[in-house]
Amino acid sequence: MFRTTPMRRAIVGLTAAFAMTISLTACGEESDTPGTGSGATVPSASADTSLAEKVPAEIKAAGKLTIGTDSTYAPSEYLDADGKTIIGFDVDLFNAVAQKLGLTTEWQSAKFDAIIPGVTSGKYNVGVSSFTVNADRLKEATMVSYFSAGTQWAAKAGATINPDDACGKKVAVQVGTVQVDDITARSKKCTDAGKPKITIDQYQAQSDATNAVVSGKDDAMLADSPVCAYAVKQTNGQLALAGDIYDSAPYGYVLPKAQADFGAALEGALEALIADGTYKTILSKWGVEAGAVTDPAVNPQVS
Incomplete structure (x- = not known):
């Protein structure tokens, strides 16, 4: 985040x-x-x-x-x-x-x-x-x-999520973070290429964003790398990290x-x-x- x-x-x-x-x-x-x-x-x-x-x-x-x-x-x-x-x-x-x-x-x-x-x-x-x-x-x-x-993504364990091609996915992010700008730019890249936009769900608390992915409301989330890794650990295998850390x-x-x-x-x-x-x-x-x-x-x- x-x-x-x-x-x-x-x-x-x-x-x-x-x-x-x-x-x-x-x-x-x-x-x-x-x-x-x-x-x-x-x-x-x-x-x-x-x-x-x-x-x-x-x-x-x-x-x-x-x-x-x-x-x-x-x-x-x-x-x-x-x-x-x-x-x-x-x-x-x-x-x-x-x-x-x-x-x-x-x-x-x-x-x-x-x-x-x-x-x-x-x-x-x-x-x-x-x-x-x-x-x-x-x-x-x-x-x-x-x-x-840096920024890291996470999704349901076993799900196939590519942060570089998340067009058409529902993605959770915390309000006011650099990740909002990140995912907004990715969604624009999708629509510019004629692909479906990314549905961006913004939450006041990162915990709410994490819970949205655990519950299946959203397909993935992105947050600061230490926060994302910690959240994944706390889900006892329900979530897994997706992609590499970037933009440190x-x-x-x-x-x-x-x-x-x-x-x-x-x-x-x-x-x-x-x-x-x-x-x-x-x-x-x-x-x-x-x-x-x-x-x-x-x-x-x-x-």
Whole structure:
């Protein structure tokens, strides 16, 4: 997903868990310790005084960062079994970044397409929600890259789906993601060639898109690669990955446009976590180490 966006949900029974996700709208609890969704415990990160000095005065005075996230995108960010605590690899990693800056975190659930406006309006200090860095977003905000993901497709196990020729298929995608542009362009290519269009079903939550394929309402879905792979695993063999990962691009933390200096502090914190091994530990805990980067950057150049 990836997101213009990206996916989400640990399940007990797939349908029941998706239903729980849809019904819960609570904000996440304040979190100053890493999430505990799966795997090894993440070590606490010690504060770095030189990095903490780059934190804006009003945030330093508050002592915490308020973070907007779309908590429907496992394993990036999603609700734990209690229905209110937000966990995921994005959560663990950014909690560690905040600790490096001497800050705690307060995670708040939001619709994906409302997060960047929330950052620019001051509702959130940071947006952390598997945002793909792209030119349009860089016009609105400062972004700090921290991970790399591509787009992946999935369909019913045993189904024959070719992402490069999905004409006439019904395809699920999350609202506001880069995948919407992707599938729209593919559908136009179909109709330009005189073939049936792709029926594009857009869902507010990636979990809803996944469930649509599981139930047979849609033939396939596409999302950010780590999200899609995680979703497939959670279906216990009902879905399978289709095609290769493509269009890899960085995820980025979202800050107000004028806060490039604060972005440099986040970049420095990430570099420190990479150097001391905490970054690798967190990604390995969630099984997403394939997306690791070695060179986080403020407003990285993208095509």
